[in-house]
Amino acid sequence: MRELSNNEVKYINKLYLAKYRKEEKKFIVEGKHLILEAKNAGVLLECYTTDSSFDGTLISEESMRKVCKTNTTVNALGICKLFEAHKLTDKILALDAIQDPGNLGTLMRSAKAFGFDTILLGRGTVDIYNDKVIRSSQGAIFKLNFINDEIKEFMHDHPEYEYYGTDVKTGSEAEAIKPSKRFAIILGNEGNGMQEGLKTLTKANIYIPLINTESLNVSVAGSILMYLYK
Amino acid sequence: MRELSNNEVKYINKLYLAKYRKEEKKFIVEGKHLILEAKNAGVLLECYTTDSSFDGTLISEESMRKVCKTNTTVNALGICKLFEAHKLTDKILALDAIQDPGNLGTLMRSAKAFGFDTILLGRGTVDIYNDKVIRSSQGAIFKLNFINDEIKEFMHDHPEYEYYGTDVKTGSEAEAIKPSKRFAIILGNEGNGMQEGLKTLTKANIYIPLINTESLNVSVAGSILMYLYK
Numbered sequence: 007m008r009e010l011s012n013n014e015v016k017y018i019n020k021l022y023l024a025k026y027r028k029e030e031k032k033f034i035v036e037g038k039h040l041i042l043e044a045k046n047a048g049v050l051l052e053c054y055t056t057d058s059s060f061d062g063t064l065i066s067e068e069s070m071r072k073v074c075k076t077n078t079t080v081n082a083l084g085i086c087k088l089f090e091a092h093k094l095t096d097k098i099l100a101l102d103a104i105q106d107p108g109n110l111g112t113l114m115r116s117a118k119a120f121g122f123d124t125i126l127l128g129r130g131t132v133d134i135y136n137d138k139v140i141r142s143s144q145g146a147i148f149k150l151n152f153i154n155d156e157i158k159e160f161m162h163d164h165p166e167y168e169y170y171g172t173d174v175k176t177g178s179e180a181e182a183i184k185p186s187k188r189f190a191i192i193l194g195n196e197g198n199g200m201q202e203g204l205k206t207l208t209k210a211n212i213y214i215p216l217i218n219t220e221s222l223n224v225s226v227a228g229s230i231l232m233y234l235y236k
Numbered sequence: 237m238r239e240l241s242n243n244e245v246k247y248i249n250k251l252y253l254a255k256y257r258k259e260e261k262k263f264i265v266e267g268k269h270l271i272l273e274a275k276n277a278g279v280l281l282e283c284y285t286t287d288s289s290f291d292g293t294l295i296s297e298e299s300m301r302k303v304c305k306t307n308t309t310v311n312a313l314g315i316c317k318l319f320e321a322h323k324l325t326d327k328i329l330a331l332d333a334i335q336d337p338g339n340l341g342t343l344m345r346s347a348k349a350f351g352f353d354t355i356l357l358g359r360g361t362v363d364i365y366n367d368k369v370i371r372s373s374q375g376a377i378f379k380l381n382f383i384n385d386e387i388k389e390f391m392h393d394h395p396e397y398e399y400y401g402t403d404v405k406t407g408s409e410a411e412a413i414k415p416s417k418r419f420a421i422i423l424g425n426e427g428n429g430m431q432e433g434l435k436t437l438t439k440a441n442i443y444i445p446l447i448n449t450e451s452l453n454v455s456v457a458g459s460i461l462m463y464l465y466k
Contacts, residue, residue, distance in 0.1 A: 108338055112453045119446040146449065214463070216349040219376065223342045226459040229452070233444070233460050 010054070010069040018073040021085065024133040031088050033135035036074055040145060041084040047148035049089065055082040075137050088135065092151040095123040097235070098167065098190035099228065100157050102200050103130030109196065109225040110134065111142025116229035118146035120236040125150055126190065128157040157192060161207055169208045171200050172231070174221050177213035185235050193228045240284070240299040248303040251315065254363040261318050263365035266304055270375060271314040277378035279319065285312040305367050318365065322381040325353040328397065328420035329462065330387050332430050333360030339426065339455040340364065341372025346459035348376035350466040355380055356420065358387040387422060391437055399438045401430050402461070404451050407443035415465050423458045 010018075018034065020026040027033045032051065035044050038060060044050040053062030056070050060082055067079065074080045099122040104110050110132050117125060132139060140147055153160070161169055168189040171177075192208065194200030205211055214222065214230055221227070240248075250256040251264045262281065265274050268290060274280040283292030286300050290312055297309065304310045329352040334340050340362050347355060362369060370377055383390070391399055398419040401407075422438065424430030435441055444452065444460055451457070 112456060115449070115453055116456055119449040119452055121447050142453070144451075144453075149448075217351050217466075218379075219345070219349040221374075222349055222459070223345055223372070223374075223455070225453070226342060226346055226456055229456040230460055230463050236447075 007058075007064045007066055008069075009066050010073065015069070015072045018083070018085070022075055022137060024136070027088070027133070027135050033086055033088060033140075034075075034137065035084045035086060035140055036076055036080045036082070036137065038082045040140065040148075041082050043145040043148040044084050044086045047089075049086040049148070050084050051087055052085040053082060054084075057081045076141075089152055091153050094153070094164070095151060096188045097122040097232075098124045098126055099232065100126040100128060100160070100169075100190045100192040101131045102128045102157055102192055102204065103195040103198075104193065104224060105130070105132055105196055107132050107136045107138035108142045109223070110136075111139045111144070111147070112225040113193070113228050114139075114143040114146040114150060116225070116232055118149050120229075120232040122191075122232050123149075123151055124153060126153045126155060126157065126160055128155070128192075130195065157201075157204060158207065161204075170231075171205055171208040171211040172213065172227065173200065173205060173211035174213050177211040180212050180214050180231060180234055183210060183212055183235075189235070191228065191231050191235070193224055196224050237288075237294045237296055238299075239296050240302065245299070245302045248313070248315070252305055252367060254366070257318070257363070257365050263316055263318060263370075264305075264367065265314045265316060265370055266306055266310045266312070266367070268312045270370065270378075271312050273375040273378040274314050274316045277319075279316040279378070280314050281317055282315040283312060284314075287311045306371075319382055321383050324383070324394070325381060326418045327352040327462075327465070328354045328356055329458065330356040330358060330390070330399075330420045330422040331361045332358045332387055332422055332434065333425040333428075334423065334454060335360070335362055335426055337362050337366045337368035338372045339453070340366075341369045341374070341377070342455040343423070343458050344369075344373040344376040344380060346455070346462055348379050350459075350462040352421075352462050353379075353381055354383060356383045356385060356387065356390055358385070358422075360425070387431075387434060388437065391434075400461075401435055401438040401441040402443065402457065403430065403435060403441035404443050407441040410442050410444050410461060410464055413440060413442055413465070419465070421458070421461050421465070423454055426454055 055062040285292040
């Protein structure tokens, strides 16, 4: 067992910031469960642990406390390399500036569960390597394909897909829509919805009928649509 | 405009703790939108604001900073009385130890949207007056009927309802279920699911078919079921 050096502590803590993750091309996962998922996905580079039965560099609990972010101290911390984009899948979930880490993680979990294996991350969407995103994805993040692109440009470059927007006011009812084999659902920002400019480019804009309420949480609305079109 | 006294600051801050809310039978809402919802619901007792155009006691921004909990300073803070239970509605959402405030708030929002107007709060469920619950409910909390009871006792006292549990392993497929007019859906704890003891008391236990994944976020799963049985 050893102590982490000050430089190691500093280096790991920097990886909690989006800017340094991008520079270093690395991100952090906490807890054995997520580390095993990262290992299976082939992105785990290093592992520090306080548990001698777990595979990794054994460090002291004091050292662990200096580098883990969750309140309850974890017994393992992994450093991973960023994901590479893979081949597009038939079903795509496109996110237009989803800002809440919990919403993004929850959407990943549902996307995996309903077969939307590619996620298009439009501009303004929260960093997928954010620790809260990873935690709320419950490991789904390691099983998805991520594309970073402007949604409008992606639509232009990929006319082989059908695109469905979401619009609480002037849309088509969700159950009336029958998507073809290759399609994308576009979800909008928590406060402002989908950019106006995309609405005329989609095949249809969808809404979910609600009783005396304006809207659902975006991760709920997106999950209901993915469930319907699974 | 006036400053809040030290006693007032202390009193308001105590209301962020469940224990004092229960003692004082009061809770806090932040922001004009929620305060107006509270007023419409007839539970608003007092309002403090830094905005002279808003109805309430005008206080300084410094005073407001001492009593508001959200990071971005709000311009209005309301003190409300706790809700009273009303007549049971036909559709009930029963919560068996839902612990995450964001999940509870999101479920309230979906329950309102899909006509599940009574929420049965089983033992171990997070306090509905928690500030994060109120924020993520987006005002839906003021339009619902809450019952505090052991789920098992409620089931015993209300045999006029059909009860549907949730069970990822041995359940019936969601779309095969056709509930009658009066029914309750029971959602289980984030980590452990529904108590084993309830499973034999329900008419059926429901699961949502998933691809290569164990489970959905509970607020997503509950919302999909409420959508299907709306």
